Amino acid sequence: MSKPLSVAVAGLGTVGAGVLKLLAGNADIVAARAGRPVVVGAVSARDRRRNRGVKLDGLRWYDDPVALATDPGTDVVVELIGGSDGPARALVEAALAAGKPVVTANKALLAVHGAAIAELAEARGVPLAFEAAVAGGIPAIKGLREGLAANRIQRVAGILNGTCNYILTVMREAQREFAEVLAEAQKLGYAEADPSFDIDGIDAAHKLAILAALAFGRPVDFAAVHVEGIRAITALDILLAGELGYRIKLLGIAARTEGGISTRVHPCMVPVAAPIARVDGVFNAVVAEGDHVGRVMLEGRGAGAGPTASAVVADLIDIAQDRVTPVWGAAGGALSTAPSEPMERxxxxxxxxxxxxxxxxxxxxxxxxxxxxxxxxxxxxxxxxxxxxxxxxxxxxxxxxxxxxxxxxxxxxxxxxxxxxxxxxxxxxx
Missing domain, CATH: 3.30.70.260 (ACT domain)
Known part of the structure; x- marks a missing residue:
C-alpha cells in the first residue's frame, strides 16, 4: 500500500473530534477506499488540557493553527475552526499558498470569501474540498458538482438549517409559539445560546450561496442572497397553513430565471404532499432540478459529529486518490457571468x-x-x-x-x- 496521507486538523470541537474518531474506527475501510492509510499527524486547538474523548498521544500540537500550513509532515490541512475571517481564513489561505490541499467545513468562509479562495486554489493547482460545508452528511456538493454535471440545473432548493426545521416542526406538532420552542431547543442543544445565525436565516444563506455557485457554475455571491428568518412565524400561521393544505418550512432557493440567477432564503408554505414538506425535526434536505435528470432529492442529518465527519473524510479519500474537481465545477475562465436577480422581481x-x-x-x-x-x-x-x-x-x-x-x-x-x-x-x- 502507498505512503499514508498525513492530515493536520485545526479545531478539535465536535466535528474535529468526530473526524479523529472516524479515521481511527473505520481505518480499514478508509484505507481500502483511499488506496492508502489516512492518518492524523498534527492538530491545533485552543486548550491542550480539555478532554475531547479522543487519543492525541504522539500528535504534533500547534497553538497557532496557521503554523499547520508549513508543517513539513502534513500533506492535507483540515480546517474545522469556523468563522468567515480570523484564524480560519488565515490558515486556509496559507495552506493553499503553500501548495497543500485543504478540506473545510466552513460555510461562512466559503460564502463570504469563496470566490477569492477558489482563485487561489486554482492558481496554486491544489484541491479545495468542502463537502461538509453544506447539509452535513448529505452528499449535496458531490451530487451537484459531479453527479449532475451533465445537466443544466434549473433550480436547487432545500431545508438547510436543522435548528429552524426543528423549531417549526415542534411548533406545528405541539401547537406552541416560537419563543417557547426556541428556549426548549436551546436547552436540548439544538440551538446555540445566541441563535441569531440560525433563526435569522444567515446559516442557511451561507449554504445556499455555495449551492448556487455549484448549480449555476459561477463564483459564489453571498451578498446577492435575500435573507429572512423565522422569528415572525406564529403558531396561528402554522395552524392556518395546515387548513390551507401547506406546511411552513425555512427554505433556501436558487433558480435560473430570465433575468439571471435568483437566490433567496425565507419561510415558505409548501404543499403537504411535497416530499420536502415531510422532512421534519433536525433533518436537512436538498432538491435539485436538472434538464435531463428531472428532480432529485437528498435527505439526511445536516449537522453533528458523525455526519459532518463523514463528509470531511469523504473529501480526504478523494484527495488520497488524486480525484480533483474545480471548486465551482469548472475552471475560473469558464464560469458563468449571469447576473443576480433582485428579490423585487x-x-x-x-x-x-x-x-x-x-x-x-x-x-x-x-x-x-x-x-x-x-x-x-x-x-x-x-x-x-x-x-x-x-x-x-x-x-x-x-x-x-x-x-x-x-x-x-x-x-x-x-x-x-x-x-x-x-x-x-x-x-x-x-
Missing part, C-alpha cells in the same frame, strides 16, 4: 394574514388595494364573526411580482382597521 403566490377590526367594508378596502397592484386572489379565509373586535383574515394570491406585493402590504398596513403588521409568507409549489 420574484414572481410567485403569497399568503397574507391580517388582524383587522370586524366591521363592514374592511375586505373591500383590502381587496381594492390588491386590485390596484394587479394582484388577484385565489382564496380567502375568515375565522367567524366578532363585530367591532379583532379577527384574522387570510388571503392567498395567484402569482404576482414581489414589488407589487410589498407595495400592497405597505398600503394595507396603513389602514386604521389593520391592528398589526400583516404576516406575509411566500407559497412555493415544490
Amino acid at each position: 420574484h414572481v410567485g403566490a403569497y399568503y397574507l394574514r391580517l388582524m383587522v377590526v370586524d366591521r363592514p367594508g374592511v375586505i373591500a378596502d383590502v381587496t381594492g388595494i390588491l386590485r390596484d397592484q394587479a394582484i388577484s386572489l385565489e382564496s380567502m379565509l375568515q375565522r367567524g364573526r366578532a363585530p367591532g373586535e379583532a379577527v384574522p383574515v387570510v388571503l392567498t394570491t395567484h402569482d404576482c411580482e414581489e414589488a407589487a406585493m410589498r407595495a400592497a402590504i405597505t398600503r394595507i398596513a396603513a389602514l386604521d382597521v389593520v391592528l398589526e403588521p400583516p404576516a406575509m409568507i411566500r407559497i412555493e409549489p415544490l
Whole structure:
C-alpha cells in the first residue's frame, strides 16, 4: 500500500473530534477506499488540557493553527475552526499558498470569501474540498458538482438549517409559539445560546450561496442572497397553513430565471404532499432540478459529529486518490457571468394574514388595494364573526411580482382597521 496521507486538523470541537474518531474506527475501510492509510499527524486547538474523548498521544500540537500550513509532515490541512475571517481564513489561505490541499467545513468562509479562495486554489493547482460545508452528511456538493454535471440545473432548493426545521416542526406538532420552542431547543442543544445565525436565516444563506455557485457554475455571491428568518412565524400561521393544505418550512432557493440567477432564503408554505414538506425535526434536505435528470432529492442529518465527519473524510479519500474537481465545477475562465436577480422581481403566490377590526367594508378596502397592484386572489379565509373586535383574515394570491406585493402590504398596513403588521409568507409549489 502507498505512503499514508498525513492530515493536520485545526479545531478539535465536535466535528474535529468526530473526524479523529472516524479515521481511527473505520481505518480499514478508509484505507481500502483511499488506496492508502489516512492518518492524523498534527492538530491545533485552543486548550491542550480539555478532554475531547479522543487519543492525541504522539500528535504534533500547534497553538497557532496557521503554523499547520508549513508543517513539513502534513500533506492535507483540515480546517474545522469556523468563522468567515480570523484564524480560519488565515490558515486556509496559507495552506493553499503553500501548495497543500485543504478540506473545510466552513460555510461562512466559503460564502463570504469563496470566490477569492477558489482563485487561489486554482492558481496554486491544489484541491479545495468542502463537502461538509453544506447539509452535513448529505452528499449535496458531490451530487451537484459531479453527479449532475451533465445537466443544466434549473433550480436547487432545500431545508438547510436543522435548528429552524426543528423549531417549526415542534411548533406545528405541539401547537406552541416560537419563543417557547426556541428556549426548549436551546436547552436540548439544538440551538446555540445566541441563535441569531440560525433563526435569522444567515446559516442557511451561507449554504445556499455555495449551492448556487455549484448549480449555476459561477463564483459564489453571498451578498446577492435575500435573507429572512423565522422569528415572525406564529403558531396561528402554522395552524392556518395546515387548513390551507401547506406546511411552513425555512427554505433556501436558487433558480435560473430570465433575468439571471435568483437566490433567496425565507419561510415558505409548501404543499403537504411535497416530499420536502415531510422532512421534519433536525433533518436537512436538498432538491435539485436538472434538464435531463428531472428532480432529485437528498435527505439526511445536516449537522453533528458523525455526519459532518463523514463528509470531511469523504473529501480526504478523494484527495488520497488524486480525484480533483474545480471548486465551482469548472475552471475560473469558464464560469458563468449571469447576473443576480433582485428579490423585487420574484414572481410567485403569497399568503397574507391580517388582524383587522370586524366591521363592514374592511375586505373591500383590502381587496381594492390588491386590485390596484394587479394582484388577484385565489382564496380567502375568515375565522367567524366578532363585530367591532379583532379577527384574522387570510388571503392567498395567484402569482404576482414581489414589488407589487410589498407595495400592497405597505398600503394595507396603513389602514386604521389593520391592528398589526400583516404576516406575509411566500407559497412555493415544490
